[in-house]
Amino acid sequence: MKNLFKNSIYAFAFGDAYGENPHFPYIWTDDTSLTLSLIDAFSKSKGIYLFKKNLYKNIKDYFEKGKFSPYKIPFKYGKTTYKSIKRKKGLKSEFSCGNGSAMRALPLGFLLFKKSLLRRSRYNHVQSAITHAHLRVLVGCDIYVEFAQSLIKYKDKNTALKDLRKKMDILTNFYGKNYFSYFKEYEDIFKPDFYKKAPPKSSAFIVDTIKCIFYSVFNAKDIFTCLKISSKFKGDPDTICAMSMGLYGILEVFPKVYFKKLKSYHLIEKTLNLIRL
Ligand SMILES: [Mg+2]
Structure with missing residues:
Protein backbone atom coordinates (compact mmCIF):
# COMPACT_ATOMS: atom_id res chain seq x y z
CA MET A 1 0.00 0.00 0.00
CA LYS A 2 2.82 2.42 0.87
CA ASN A 3 4.47 1.90 -2.54
CA LEU A 4 1.16 2.40 -4.31
CA PHE A 5 0.57 5.57 -2.31
CA LYS A 6 3.98 6.92 -3.27
CA ASN A 7 3.57 5.96 -6.91
CA SER A 8 0.21 7.72 -7.09
CA ILE A 9 1.36 10.94 -5.40
CA TYR A 10 4.55 11.10 -7.47
CA ALA A 11 2.56 10.54 -10.66
CA PHE A 12 0.29 13.35 -9.44
CA ALA A 13 3.26 15.70 -8.88
CA PHE A 14 4.73 14.80 -12.24
CA GLY A 15 1.37 15.48 -13.92
CA ASP A 16 1.20 18.82 -12.11
CA ALA A 17 4.65 19.85 -13.34
CA TYR A 18 4.11 18.51 -16.85
CA GLY A 19 0.68 20.11 -17.20
CA GLU A 20 2.12 23.41 -16.05
CA ASN A 21 4.96 23.29 -18.56
CA PRO A 22 5.58 20.25 -20.77
CA HIS A 23 8.89 21.69 -22.00
CA PHE A 24 10.42 21.91 -18.58
CA PRO A 25 8.36 19.44 -16.71
CA TYR A 26 9.80 19.32 -13.25
CA ILE A 27 8.47 22.28 -11.28
CA TRP A 28 5.30 21.41 -9.50
CA THR A 29 2.68 23.93 -8.39
CA ASP A 30 0.01 24.47 -5.72
CA ASP A 31 -1.71 21.17 -6.53
CA THR A 32 1.21 19.17 -5.19
CA SER A 33 2.05 21.65 -2.41
CA LEU A 34 -1.47 21.54 -1.02
CA THR A 35 -1.63 17.76 -1.37
CA LEU A 36 1.56 17.54 0.70
CA SER A 37 0.05 19.95 3.21
CA LEU A 38 -2.91 17.59 3.63
CA ILE A 39 -0.65 14.57 4.11
CA ASP A 40 1.40 16.46 6.71
CA ALA A 41 -1.74 17.63 8.56
CA PHE A 42 -3.17 14.12 8.59
CA SER A 43 0.02 12.61 9.93
CA LYS A 44 0.05 15.05 12.85
CA SER A 45 -3.60 14.88 13.81
CA LYS A 46 -5.49 12.51 15.99
CA GLY A 47 -9.09 13.01 15.00
CA ILE A 48 -10.94 15.20 12.57
CA TYR A 49 -10.90 18.39 14.64
CA LEU A 50 -7.11 18.55 14.80
CA PHE A 51 -6.85 17.53 11.17
CA LYS A 52 -8.94 20.53 10.19
CA LYS A 53 -6.94 22.87 12.39
CA ASN A 54 -3.57 21.65 11.14
CA LEU A 55 -4.63 21.67 7.51
CA TYR A 56 -5.83 25.27 7.80
CA LYS A 57 -2.49 26.20 9.33
CA ASN A 58 -0.53 24.40 6.62
CA ILE A 59 -2.44 26.13 3.84
CA LYS A 60 -1.90 29.47 5.57
CA ASP A 61 1.82 28.69 5.81
CA TYR A 62 1.85 27.85 2.13
CA PHE A 63 0.68 31.39 1.35
CA GLU A 64 2.76 33.15 3.96
CA LYS A 65 5.98 31.15 3.96
CA GLY A 66 5.86 29.00 0.84
CA LYS A 67 5.73 25.90 3.02
CA PHE A 68 5.55 22.71 0.89
CA SER A 69 6.59 24.66 -2.18
CA PRO A 70 9.71 23.79 -4.25
CA TYR A 71 10.95 27.40 -4.12
CA LYS A 72 9.68 28.38 -0.69
CA ILE A 73 7.23 30.79 -2.25
CA PRO A 74 3.64 29.96 -3.18
CA PHE A 75 3.73 28.92 -6.82
CA LYS A 76 0.29 29.66 -8.24
CA TYR A 77 -2.93 29.45 -6.24
CA GLY A 78 -6.66 29.70 -6.64
CA LYS A 79 -8.62 32.80 -5.70
CA THR A 80 -11.09 30.92 -3.51
CA THR A 81 -8.32 29.20 -1.57
CA TYR A 82 -6.51 32.48 -0.99
CA LYS A 83 -9.59 34.49 0.03
CA SER A 84 -11.01 31.82 2.30
CA ILE A 85 -7.76 31.44 4.24
CA LYS A 86 -7.57 35.21 4.66
CA ARG A 87 -11.17 35.35 5.90
CA LYS A 88 -10.77 32.16 7.94
CA LYS A 89 -13.96 30.85 6.39
CA GLY A 90 -14.63 28.55 3.44
CA LEU A 91 -16.48 30.25 0.59
CA LYS A 92 -19.93 29.05 -0.35
CA SER A 93 -21.07 31.06 -3.33
CA GLU A 94 -21.75 29.94 -6.90
CA PHE A 95 -18.52 31.69 -7.83
CA SER A 96 -16.47 29.61 -5.44
CA CYS A 97 -16.90 26.26 -7.14
CA GLY A 98 -13.37 25.72 -8.38
CA ASN A 99 -11.21 22.62 -8.13
CA GLY A 100 -8.95 23.95 -5.32
CA SER A 101 -10.05 21.55 -2.61
CA ALA A 102 -10.43 18.48 -4.87
CA MET A 103 -6.85 19.01 -6.04
CA ARG A 104 -5.52 18.24 -2.56
CA ALA A 105 -7.95 15.43 -1.69
CA LEU A 106 -6.34 12.35 -3.29
CA PRO A 107 -4.37 11.14 -0.20
CA LEU A 108 -7.65 10.56 1.67
CA GLY A 109 -8.38 7.58 -0.61
CA PHE A 110 -5.27 5.93 0.81
CA LEU A 111 -5.15 7.30 4.33
CA LEU A 112 -8.77 6.37 5.03
CA PHE A 113 -8.92 3.37 2.71
CA LYS A 114 -10.21 1.01 5.38
CA LYS A 115 -12.57 3.45 7.06
CA SER A 116 -16.26 3.52 6.25
CA LEU A 117 -17.53 5.45 3.25
CA LEU A 118 -19.31 7.94 5.49
CA ARG A 119 -16.23 8.53 7.63
CA ARG A 120 -14.11 9.21 4.56
CA SER A 121 -16.74 11.53 3.15
CA ARG A 122 -16.88 13.40 6.46
CA TYR A 123 -13.13 13.99 6.36
CA ASN A 124 -13.35 14.99 2.73
CA HIS A 125 -16.10 17.53 3.38
CA VAL A 126 -14.22 18.96 6.33
CA GLN A 127 -11.00 19.36 4.33
CA SER A 128 -12.87 20.94 1.40
CA ALA A 129 -14.95 23.31 3.49
CA ILE A 130 -11.83 24.99 4.89
CA THR A 131 -11.71 26.77 1.54
CA VAL A 137 -17.66 21.04 -4.59
CA LEU A 138 -18.16 18.61 -1.70
CA VAL A 139 -19.89 16.24 -4.14
CA GLY A 140 -16.98 16.61 -6.59
CA CYS A 141 -14.47 15.82 -3.83
CA ASP A 142 -16.46 12.69 -2.90
CA ILE A 143 -16.48 11.54 -6.54
CA TYR A 144 -12.74 11.99 -6.87
CA VAL A 145 -11.67 10.38 -3.59
CA GLU A 146 -14.19 7.55 -3.80
CA PHE A 147 -13.08 6.69 -7.32
CA ALA A 148 -9.48 6.61 -6.08
CA GLN A 149 -10.49 4.34 -3.18
CA SER A 150 -12.31 1.98 -5.58
CA LEU A 151 -9.28 1.91 -7.90
CA ILE A 152 -7.04 0.95 -4.98
CA LYS A 153 -9.49 -1.80 -4.11
CA TYR A 154 -10.14 -3.25 -7.56
CA LYS A 155 -7.20 -2.07 -9.72
CA ASP A 156 -9.58 -1.92 -12.65
CA LYS A 157 -11.16 1.22 -14.11
CA ASN A 158 -14.51 -0.23 -15.11
CA THR A 159 -15.07 -2.13 -11.89
CA ALA A 160 -14.09 0.98 -9.95
CA LEU A 161 -16.59 3.09 -11.90
CA LYS A 162 -19.41 0.67 -11.05
CA ASP A 163 -18.33 0.70 -7.43
CA LEU A 164 -18.25 4.51 -7.43
CA ARG A 165 -21.84 4.60 -8.70
CA LYS A 166 -22.97 2.39 -5.83
CA LYS A 167 -21.14 4.50 -3.27
CA MET A 168 -22.61 7.71 -4.67
CA ASP A 169 -26.09 6.20 -4.30
CA ILE A 170 -25.35 5.50 -0.65
CA LEU A 171 -24.08 9.05 -0.10
CA THR A 172 -27.09 10.50 -1.88
CA ASN A 173 -29.42 8.52 0.36
CA PHE A 174 -27.50 9.75 3.35
CA TYR A 175 -27.17 13.45 2.49
CA GLY A 176 -30.49 13.89 0.67
CA LYS A 177 -32.08 15.85 -2.15
CA ASN A 178 -29.65 18.75 -2.51
CA TYR A 179 -26.68 16.43 -2.69
CA PHE A 180 -28.45 14.47 -5.41
CA SER A 181 -29.20 17.57 -7.46
CA TYR A 182 -25.49 18.47 -7.59
CA PHE A 183 -24.49 14.88 -8.22
CA LYS A 184 -26.66 15.03 -11.37
CA GLU A 185 -24.29 17.67 -12.79
CA TYR A 186 -21.52 15.06 -12.88
CA GLU A 187 -23.59 12.17 -14.24
CA ASP A 188 -21.97 12.16 -17.69
CA ILE A 189 -19.03 10.25 -16.24
CA PHE A 190 -21.24 7.17 -15.88
CA LYS A 191 -22.44 7.23 -19.51
CA PRO A 192 -20.36 5.13 -21.96
CA ASP A 193 -21.15 7.58 -24.78
CA PHE A 194 -19.44 10.42 -22.95
CA TYR A 195 -16.05 8.76 -23.50
CA LYS A 196 -16.56 8.33 -27.24
CA LYS A 197 -17.34 11.98 -27.89
CA ALA A 198 -14.94 14.90 -28.38
CA PRO A 199 -13.17 16.01 -25.18
CA PRO A 200 -15.37 17.96 -22.75
CA LYS A 201 -14.95 21.63 -21.98
CA SER A 202 -12.07 22.22 -19.58
CA SER A 203 -11.82 24.79 -16.81
CA ALA A 204 -11.05 25.14 -13.13
CA PHE A 205 -14.79 24.79 -12.40
CA ILE A 206 -15.10 21.61 -10.34
CA VAL A 207 -17.66 19.89 -12.59
CA ASP A 208 -15.60 20.53 -15.75
CA THR A 209 -12.42 19.37 -14.02
CA ILE A 210 -13.93 16.09 -12.82
CA LYS A 211 -15.31 15.35 -16.29
CA CYS A 212 -11.92 16.02 -17.92
CA ILE A 213 -10.17 13.74 -15.42
CA PHE A 214 -12.53 10.83 -16.06
CA TYR A 215 -12.32 11.42 -19.80
CA SER A 216 -8.52 11.25 -19.62
CA VAL A 217 -8.35 8.17 -17.42
CA PHE A 218 -10.88 6.17 -19.43
CA ASN A 219 -9.49 7.10 -22.81
CA ALA A 220 -5.89 6.37 -21.83
CA LYS A 221 -4.27 3.06 -22.74
CA ASP A 222 -1.47 3.49 -20.25
CA ILE A 223 0.02 6.05 -17.88
CA PHE A 224 1.87 7.93 -20.62
CA THR A 225 -1.20 8.36 -22.81
CA CYS A 226 -3.01 9.54 -19.70
CA LEU A 227 -0.32 12.20 -19.27
CA LYS A 228 -0.70 13.24 -22.89
CA ILE A 229 -4.50 13.36 -23.00
CA SER A 230 -4.91 15.17 -19.70
CA SER A 231 -2.20 17.77 -20.38
CA LYS A 232 -4.03 18.88 -23.51
CA PHE A 233 -6.94 20.35 -21.59
CA LYS A 234 -6.14 24.02 -21.96
CA GLY A 235 -8.37 25.23 -19.11
CA ASP A 236 -6.27 24.40 -16.04
CA PRO A 237 -3.93 21.72 -17.48
CA ASP A 238 -1.72 21.40 -14.38
CA THR A 239 -4.60 20.45 -12.11
CA ILE A 240 -6.37 18.22 -14.65
CA CYS A 241 -3.10 16.50 -15.50
CA ALA A 242 -2.11 16.08 -11.82
CA MET A 243 -5.49 14.72 -10.75
CA SER A 244 -5.68 12.31 -13.72
CA MET A 245 -2.14 11.05 -13.20
CA GLY A 246 -2.74 10.55 -9.49
CA LEU A 247 -5.52 8.13 -10.40
CA TYR A 248 -3.53 6.38 -13.12
CA GLY A 249 -0.66 6.03 -10.69
CA ILE A 250 -2.91 3.63 -8.78
CA LEU A 251 -3.19 1.40 -11.84
CA GLU A 252 0.31 1.46 -13.19
CA VAL A 253 3.87 1.92 -12.03
CA PHE A 254 5.36 5.22 -13.09
CA PRO A 255 9.15 4.91 -13.60
CA LYS A 256 11.08 6.17 -10.56
CA VAL A 257 13.63 7.90 -12.76
CA TYR A 258 10.99 10.56 -13.51
CA PHE A 259 10.16 11.18 -9.85
CA LYS A 260 13.74 11.98 -9.07
CA LYS A 261 13.84 14.71 -11.68
CA LEU A 262 11.12 16.65 -9.87
CA LYS A 263 12.30 19.86 -8.21
CA SER A 264 12.71 19.42 -4.46
CA TYR A 265 12.16 15.70 -4.82
CA HIS A 266 13.28 15.25 -1.22
CA LEU A 267 10.52 17.49 0.11
CA ILE A 268 7.95 15.18 -1.47
CA GLU A 269 9.77 12.06 -0.28
CA LYS A 270 10.07 13.40 3.27
CA THR A 271 6.37 14.25 3.46
CA LEU A 272 5.30 10.88 2.04
CA ASN A 273 7.44 9.14 4.63
CA LEU A 274 5.43 10.74 7.45
CA ILE A 275 2.75 8.20 6.70
CA ARG A 276 2.75 4.55 7.70
CA LEU A 277 0.42 2.47 5.57
MG1 LIG B 1 -1.67 24.37 -10.03
Missing part, protein backbone atom coordinates in the same frame (compact mmCIF):
# COMPACT_ATOMS: atom_id res chain seq x y z
CA HIS A 132 -14.52 25.46 -0.69
CA ALA A 133 -17.75 24.96 1.22
CA HIS A 134 -20.29 24.83 -1.61
CA LEU A 135 -22.15 21.50 -1.73
CA ARG A 136 -21.36 21.12 -5.45
Whole structure:
Protein backbone atom coordinates (compact mmCIF):
# COMPACT_ATOMS: atom_id res chain seq x y z
CA MET A 1 0.00 0.00 0.00
CA LYS A 2 2.82 2.42 0.87
CA ASN A 3 4.47 1.90 -2.54
CA LEU A 4 1.16 2.40 -4.31
CA PHE A 5 0.57 5.57 -2.31
CA LYS A 6 3.98 6.92 -3.27
CA ASN A 7 3.57 5.96 -6.91
CA SER A 8 0.21 7.72 -7.09
CA ILE A 9 1.36 10.94 -5.40
CA TYR A 10 4.55 11.10 -7.47
CA ALA A 11 2.56 10.54 -10.66
CA PHE A 12 0.29 13.35 -9.44
CA ALA A 13 3.26 15.70 -8.88
CA PHE A 14 4.73 14.80 -12.24
CA GLY A 15 1.37 15.48 -13.92
CA ASP A 16 1.20 18.82 -12.11
CA ALA A 17 4.65 19.85 -13.34
CA TYR A 18 4.11 18.51 -16.85
CA GLY A 19 0.68 20.11 -17.20
CA GLU A 20 2.12 23.41 -16.05
CA ASN A 21 4.96 23.29 -18.56
CA PRO A 22 5.58 20.25 -20.77
CA HIS A 23 8.89 21.69 -22.00
CA PHE A 24 10.42 21.91 -18.58
CA PRO A 25 8.36 19.44 -16.71
CA TYR A 26 9.80 19.32 -13.25
CA ILE A 27 8.47 22.28 -11.28
CA TRP A 28 5.30 21.41 -9.50
CA THR A 29 2.68 23.93 -8.39
CA ASP A 30 0.01 24.47 -5.72
CA ASP A 31 -1.71 21.17 -6.53
CA THR A 32 1.21 19.17 -5.19
CA SER A 33 2.05 21.65 -2.41
CA LEU A 34 -1.47 21.54 -1.02
CA THR A 35 -1.63 17.76 -1.37
CA LEU A 36 1.56 17.54 0.70
CA SER A 37 0.05 19.95 3.21
CA LEU A 38 -2.91 17.59 3.63
CA ILE A 39 -0.65 14.57 4.11
CA ASP A 40 1.40 16.46 6.71
CA ALA A 41 -1.74 17.63 8.56
CA PHE A 42 -3.17 14.12 8.59
CA SER A 43 0.02 12.61 9.93
CA LYS A 44 0.05 15.05 12.85
CA SER A 45 -3.60 14.88 13.81
CA LYS A 46 -5.49 12.51 15.99
CA GLY A 47 -9.09 13.01 15.00
CA ILE A 48 -10.94 15.20 12.57
CA TYR A 49 -10.90 18.39 14.64
CA LEU A 50 -7.11 18.55 14.80
CA PHE A 51 -6.85 17.53 11.17
CA LYS A 52 -8.94 20.53 10.19
CA LYS A 53 -6.94 22.87 12.39
CA ASN A 54 -3.57 21.65 11.14
CA LEU A 55 -4.63 21.67 7.51
CA TYR A 56 -5.83 25.27 7.80
CA LYS A 57 -2.49 26.20 9.33
CA ASN A 58 -0.53 24.40 6.62
CA ILE A 59 -2.44 26.13 3.84
CA LYS A 60 -1.90 29.47 5.57
CA ASP A 61 1.82 28.69 5.81
CA TYR A 62 1.85 27.85 2.13
CA PHE A 63 0.68 31.39 1.35
CA GLU A 64 2.76 33.15 3.96
CA LYS A 65 5.98 31.15 3.96
CA GLY A 66 5.86 29.00 0.84
CA LYS A 67 5.73 25.90 3.02
CA PHE A 68 5.55 22.71 0.89
CA SER A 69 6.59 24.66 -2.18
CA PRO A 70 9.71 23.79 -4.25
CA TYR A 71 10.95 27.40 -4.12
CA LYS A 72 9.68 28.38 -0.69
CA ILE A 73 7.23 30.79 -2.25
CA PRO A 74 3.64 29.96 -3.18
CA PHE A 75 3.73 28.92 -6.82
CA LYS A 76 0.29 29.66 -8.24
CA TYR A 77 -2.93 29.45 -6.24
CA GLY A 78 -6.66 29.70 -6.64
CA LYS A 79 -8.62 32.80 -5.70
CA THR A 80 -11.09 30.92 -3.51
CA THR A 81 -8.32 29.20 -1.57
CA TYR A 82 -6.51 32.48 -0.99
CA LYS A 83 -9.59 34.49 0.03
CA SER A 84 -11.01 31.82 2.30
CA ILE A 85 -7.76 31.44 4.24
CA LYS A 86 -7.57 35.21 4.66
CA ARG A 87 -11.17 35.35 5.90
CA LYS A 88 -10.77 32.16 7.94
CA LYS A 89 -13.96 30.85 6.39
CA GLY A 90 -14.63 28.55 3.44
CA LEU A 91 -16.48 30.25 0.59
CA LYS A 92 -19.93 29.05 -0.35
CA SER A 93 -21.07 31.06 -3.33
CA GLU A 94 -21.75 29.94 -6.90
CA PHE A 95 -18.52 31.69 -7.83
CA SER A 96 -16.47 29.61 -5.44
CA CYS A 97 -16.90 26.26 -7.14
CA GLY A 98 -13.37 25.72 -8.38
CA ASN A 99 -11.21 22.62 -8.13
CA GLY A 100 -8.95 23.95 -5.32
CA SER A 101 -10.05 21.55 -2.61
CA ALA A 102 -10.43 18.48 -4.87
CA MET A 103 -6.85 19.01 -6.04
CA ARG A 104 -5.52 18.24 -2.56
CA ALA A 105 -7.95 15.43 -1.69
CA LEU A 106 -6.34 12.35 -3.29
CA PRO A 107 -4.37 11.14 -0.20
CA LEU A 108 -7.65 10.56 1.67
CA GLY A 109 -8.38 7.58 -0.61
CA PHE A 110 -5.27 5.93 0.81
CA LEU A 111 -5.15 7.30 4.33
CA LEU A 112 -8.77 6.37 5.03
CA PHE A 113 -8.92 3.37 2.71
CA LYS A 114 -10.21 1.01 5.38
CA LYS A 115 -12.57 3.45 7.06
CA SER A 116 -16.26 3.52 6.25
CA LEU A 117 -17.53 5.45 3.25
CA LEU A 118 -19.31 7.94 5.49
CA ARG A 119 -16.23 8.53 7.63
CA ARG A 120 -14.11 9.21 4.56
CA SER A 121 -16.74 11.53 3.15
CA ARG A 122 -16.88 13.40 6.46
CA TYR A 123 -13.13 13.99 6.36
CA ASN A 124 -13.35 14.99 2.73
CA HIS A 125 -16.10 17.53 3.38
CA VAL A 126 -14.22 18.96 6.33
CA GLN A 127 -11.00 19.36 4.33
CA SER A 128 -12.87 20.94 1.40
CA ALA A 129 -14.95 23.31 3.49
CA ILE A 130 -11.83 24.99 4.89
CA THR A 131 -11.71 26.77 1.54
CA HIS A 132 -14.52 25.46 -0.69
CA ALA A 133 -17.75 24.96 1.22
CA HIS A 134 -20.29 24.83 -1.61
CA LEU A 135 -22.15 21.50 -1.73
CA ARG A 136 -21.36 21.12 -5.45
CA VAL A 137 -17.66 21.04 -4.59
CA LEU A 138 -18.16 18.61 -1.70
CA VAL A 139 -19.89 16.24 -4.14
CA GLY A 140 -16.98 16.61 -6.59
CA CYS A 141 -14.47 15.82 -3.83
CA ASP A 142 -16.46 12.69 -2.90
CA ILE A 143 -16.48 11.54 -6.54
CA TYR A 144 -12.74 11.99 -6.87
CA VAL A 145 -11.67 10.38 -3.59
CA GLU A 146 -14.19 7.55 -3.80
CA PHE A 147 -13.08 6.69 -7.32
CA ALA A 148 -9.48 6.61 -6.08
CA GLN A 149 -10.49 4.34 -3.18
CA SER A 150 -12.31 1.98 -5.58
CA LEU A 151 -9.28 1.91 -7.90
CA ILE A 152 -7.04 0.95 -4.98
CA LYS A 153 -9.49 -1.80 -4.11
CA TYR A 154 -10.14 -3.25 -7.56
CA LYS A 155 -7.20 -2.07 -9.72
CA ASP A 156 -9.58 -1.92 -12.65
CA LYS A 157 -11.16 1.22 -14.11
CA ASN A 158 -14.51 -0.23 -15.11
CA THR A 159 -15.07 -2.13 -11.89
CA ALA A 160 -14.09 0.98 -9.95
CA LEU A 161 -16.59 3.09 -11.90
CA LYS A 162 -19.41 0.67 -11.05
CA ASP A 163 -18.33 0.70 -7.43
CA LEU A 164 -18.25 4.51 -7.43
CA ARG A 165 -21.84 4.60 -8.70
CA LYS A 166 -22.97 2.39 -5.83
CA LYS A 167 -21.14 4.50 -3.27
CA MET A 168 -22.61 7.71 -4.67
CA ASP A 169 -26.09 6.20 -4.30
CA ILE A 170 -25.35 5.50 -0.65
CA LEU A 171 -24.08 9.05 -0.10
CA THR A 172 -27.09 10.50 -1.88
CA ASN A 173 -29.42 8.52 0.36
CA PHE A 174 -27.50 9.75 3.35
CA TYR A 175 -27.17 13.45 2.49
CA GLY A 176 -30.49 13.89 0.67
CA LYS A 177 -32.08 15.85 -2.15
CA ASN A 178 -29.65 18.75 -2.51
CA TYR A 179 -26.68 16.43 -2.69
CA PHE A 180 -28.45 14.47 -5.41
CA SER A 181 -29.20 17.57 -7.46
CA TYR A 182 -25.49 18.47 -7.59
CA PHE A 183 -24.49 14.88 -8.22
CA LYS A 184 -26.66 15.03 -11.37
CA GLU A 185 -24.29 17.67 -12.79
CA TYR A 186 -21.52 15.06 -12.88
CA GLU A 187 -23.59 12.17 -14.24
CA ASP A 188 -21.97 12.16 -17.69
CA ILE A 189 -19.03 10.25 -16.24
CA PHE A 190 -21.24 7.17 -15.88
CA LYS A 191 -22.44 7.23 -19.51
CA PRO A 192 -20.36 5.13 -21.96
CA ASP A 193 -21.15 7.58 -24.78
CA PHE A 194 -19.44 10.42 -22.95
CA TYR A 195 -16.05 8.76 -23.50
CA LYS A 196 -16.56 8.33 -27.24
CA LYS A 197 -17.34 11.98 -27.89
CA ALA A 198 -14.94 14.90 -28.38
CA PRO A 199 -13.17 16.01 -25.18
CA PRO A 200 -15.37 17.96 -22.75
CA LYS A 201 -14.95 21.63 -21.98
CA SER A 202 -12.07 22.22 -19.58
CA SER A 203 -11.82 24.79 -16.81
CA ALA A 204 -11.05 25.14 -13.13
CA PHE A 205 -14.79 24.79 -12.40
CA ILE A 206 -15.10 21.61 -10.34
CA VAL A 207 -17.66 19.89 -12.59
CA ASP A 208 -15.60 20.53 -15.75
CA THR A 209 -12.42 19.37 -14.02
CA ILE A 210 -13.93 16.09 -12.82
CA LYS A 211 -15.31 15.35 -16.29
CA CYS A 212 -11.92 16.02 -17.92
CA ILE A 213 -10.17 13.74 -15.42
CA PHE A 214 -12.53 10.83 -16.06
CA TYR A 215 -12.32 11.42 -19.80
CA SER A 216 -8.52 11.25 -19.62
CA VAL A 217 -8.35 8.17 -17.42
CA PHE A 218 -10.88 6.17 -19.43
CA ASN A 219 -9.49 7.10 -22.81
CA ALA A 220 -5.89 6.37 -21.83
CA LYS A 221 -4.27 3.06 -22.74
CA ASP A 222 -1.47 3.49 -20.25
CA ILE A 223 0.02 6.05 -17.88
CA PHE A 224 1.87 7.93 -20.62
CA THR A 225 -1.20 8.36 -22.81
CA CYS A 226 -3.01 9.54 -19.70
CA LEU A 227 -0.32 12.20 -19.27
CA LYS A 228 -0.70 13.24 -22.89
CA ILE A 229 -4.50 13.36 -23.00
CA SER A 230 -4.91 15.17 -19.70
CA SER A 231 -2.20 17.77 -20.38
CA LYS A 232 -4.03 18.88 -23.51
CA PHE A 233 -6.94 20.35 -21.59
CA LYS A 234 -6.14 24.02 -21.96
CA GLY A 235 -8.37 25.23 -19.11
CA ASP A 236 -6.27 24.40 -16.04
CA PRO A 237 -3.93 21.72 -17.48
CA ASP A 238 -1.72 21.40 -14.38
CA THR A 239 -4.60 20.45 -12.11
CA ILE A 240 -6.37 18.22 -14.65
CA CYS A 241 -3.10 16.50 -15.50
CA ALA A 242 -2.11 16.08 -11.82
CA MET A 243 -5.49 14.72 -10.75
CA SER A 244 -5.68 12.31 -13.72
CA MET A 245 -2.14 11.05 -13.20
CA GLY A 246 -2.74 10.55 -9.49
CA LEU A 247 -5.52 8.13 -10.40
CA TYR A 248 -3.53 6.38 -13.12
CA GLY A 249 -0.66 6.03 -10.69
CA ILE A 250 -2.91 3.63 -8.78
CA LEU A 251 -3.19 1.40 -11.84
CA GLU A 252 0.31 1.46 -13.19
CA VAL A 253 3.87 1.92 -12.03
CA PHE A 254 5.36 5.22 -13.09
CA PRO A 255 9.15 4.91 -13.60
CA LYS A 256 11.08 6.17 -10.56
CA VAL A 257 13.63 7.90 -12.76
CA TYR A 258 10.99 10.56 -13.51
CA PHE A 259 10.16 11.18 -9.85
CA LYS A 260 13.74 11.98 -9.07
CA LYS A 261 13.84 14.71 -11.68
CA LEU A 262 11.12 16.65 -9.87
CA LYS A 263 12.30 19.86 -8.21
CA SER A 264 12.71 19.42 -4.46
CA TYR A 265 12.16 15.70 -4.82
CA HIS A 266 13.28 15.25 -1.22
CA LEU A 267 10.52 17.49 0.11
CA ILE A 268 7.95 15.18 -1.47
CA GLU A 269 9.77 12.06 -0.28
CA LYS A 270 10.07 13.40 3.27
CA THR A 271 6.37 14.25 3.46
CA LEU A 272 5.30 10.88 2.04
CA ASN A 273 7.44 9.14 4.63
CA LEU A 274 5.43 10.74 7.45
CA ILE A 275 2.75 8.20 6.70
CA ARG A 276 2.75 4.55 7.70
CA LEU A 277 0.42 2.47 5.57
MG1 LIG B 1 -1.67 24.37 -10.03
